[in-house]
Amino acid sequence: MSTQKGNSSRSRPQKHQNRHAFKNTLHDTSHKTKSIVSTQVSNVCQRCKEIIEWKIKYKKYKPLTQAKKCVKCELKTVKRAYHIMCDPCGAKLGVCAKCGQDKEVVVAPPSEKEQIQLDEEMKVLLKSLPERKRRTFIRYMNKSGEEKEEKLQKEDILNKLNALKVDDGDDDLDDFMGLSDDEGDEHNSES
Template sequence: MNKSRGKPGQKYQNREAYKFDKWRTDPKAKMLAAMQVINCCPKCTQVIEWKIQFGKYKTLTRPATCLDCKEKAVKYAYHTRCIPCVEKSKRCSKCGDSQSEFVNLPPPSDSELAKKDAEFKSELKRLPERKRRTLLRYMEKLKLDSENPENENQEAIKDKLQEYTEKYAKNDFEFDEFDDERSDVSDDSDNEDLDD
């Protein structure tokens, strides 16, 4: 056989991509279709997504042991580290590689979202009314202009808020200083009345 020719490609190409959940209606298939791989490097993310795409992903029946903290806290199949350990060490949850960036980060929790919202509102309260309304109109304009307002415009809004805060924010000052000045003025006027 002639080795220079090599192996030919597949004879027939598929017209449609394979769908593992085409005929499946069980809740596991729906869960896998909506699943997102988090805290993994690009290579491990690609491997796990392939398993999900072709129906080879097997979920954990009980939590696995974390390699770093030795606790049963790993909730995702094929992962070897729990989420707190991954956040501390900044290593891939599957292979432990610390050189590459994570592809998908976990979504923020409700408490984190509430904290960010409270910080944003406190920053807004520090602005004068005119600048606050200007910023709110700017935010509305950005939401109307974009298709995905949640992700695209966050940086622009943060930059604008930071700029306004630096320029126009009200600093915390004591009102006693004004009271002292008014009392000085009133004392002087009382003295003038006595002199007459």
């Protein structure tokens, strides 16, 4: 910018323009740099997430060497750089773990290991369902998969599975006999 008083618009482009984008792994391929680049930013608000991602992208991110003290529980449990709260305190209070403000928190997608574990749990739950309810659940998943704007959460899927899950097996017997609970009681009392 010009040093003239009141001149806030420049009439020329900047003198030194970048020809290539910055690459933080161009000359440094150490283990530390690779671990910093692979860091998942989570449990923070969108603005703080962008700030930390910028620091990672332009090699300004400095990871913690020791755990810091959490401002809420006052224990040395903060393991992520630039955070002021540990993850459990931030989740419990529903605030950003970096700035501490009550904003919408960005949750990290599950890691590959967690995703495999979730898939295994889902398969076990599906096997416990009878065929009719299993097909109902698969139709529900396919229908919700077609609606792109509505994203499925783990809680929604588990709620749907639990709603379909058979408790005792008594319901199947009543369905087989074609009687409701009241009619079944009357039928049993007549015998």
